[in-house]
Amino acid sequence: MDQIQSMRMFTRVVEAGSFTKAAESLDIPKGTVTKQIQYLEARLRVKLLNRTTRRVTVTPDGAAYYERTVRLLSDFDDIEASMSNAQSRPSGRLRVDVGASIARLLVIPQLHTFFERFPDIQLDLGVSDRPVDLIADNVDCVIRGGELTEQSLVARRIGGVELITVATPGYLAQHGTPAHPTELEKGHRLINYFSSRTGRQFPHLFERGEEHLEILGAYQLAVNESNALTTAVLAGLGVTQVARFGLQQHLDNGTLVRVLPDWGHPPIPLHVVYPPNRHLSAKVRAFVDWATELLGRAPYLQAR
Known part of the structure; x- marks a missing residue:
């Protein structure tokens, strides 16, 4: 053998x-x-x-x-x-995982440019907000938002996701427009986001100058996927915080209204991550460099 x-x-x-x-x-x-x-x-x-x-x-x-x-x-x-031409012409099967909203709005619409540049790469694209185990699931690399907890992985930071607080005009007409984040804890419905892995509810974060607040108000709905979060707030089910890169068209046409614009949310760091013990082949490097270039120029993904 x-x-x-x-x-x-x-x-x-x-x-x-x-x-x-x-x-x-x-x-x-x-x-x-x-x-x-x-x-x-x-x-x-x-x-x-x-x-x-x-x-x-x-x-x-x-x-x-x-x-x-x-x-x-x-x-x-x-x-x-x-000893081959792999460095000049990357080829083979590549397994990548990407968060749902980034995949739908940013990566997939531009994949044609990746394939034009690297026609011999066959891409298996996993789309989910659930963190994957890169080693156990044999994933070559992921685009992942949030702080990194697995110190054994190699990560390249490519930006920061800007989150804003939004609701529909109809919801605000019924429940009122909050003037301070603490008002969301009473008389409002929040749409929460929870971890697919642990089930933990993530608080809504607000910062203004030296003030930092965490709000976990009453909710009727919590989801664990970013596209579902956007759909829920567009349906008028409450107030939530969503990545701005997927909302600008809704803000422009008035289907969503920004709430508490004087209060920001700490940017969520965005990384391309891959295992340290996996040879960074030409095909992996090709995708990492392409994704870094693509997301580096995307609006509302802060470079720093």
């Missing part, structure tokens, strides 16, 4: 945490992965993985072998790339 292929399968099992996920990400039968790992263990005469019916864990020998294998495979990929 091919030794390099066995090593690649082993690293995918470690990163995915199961034989099934590894096989799915490599698009091969699970039995093939199992046989390759058995071959590898027999050849090395060490146990690399502990297997149970529910999970796969790495043995101490397996962990040491994984660290060296990842470096070796990265060097191997570098050699392959340097």
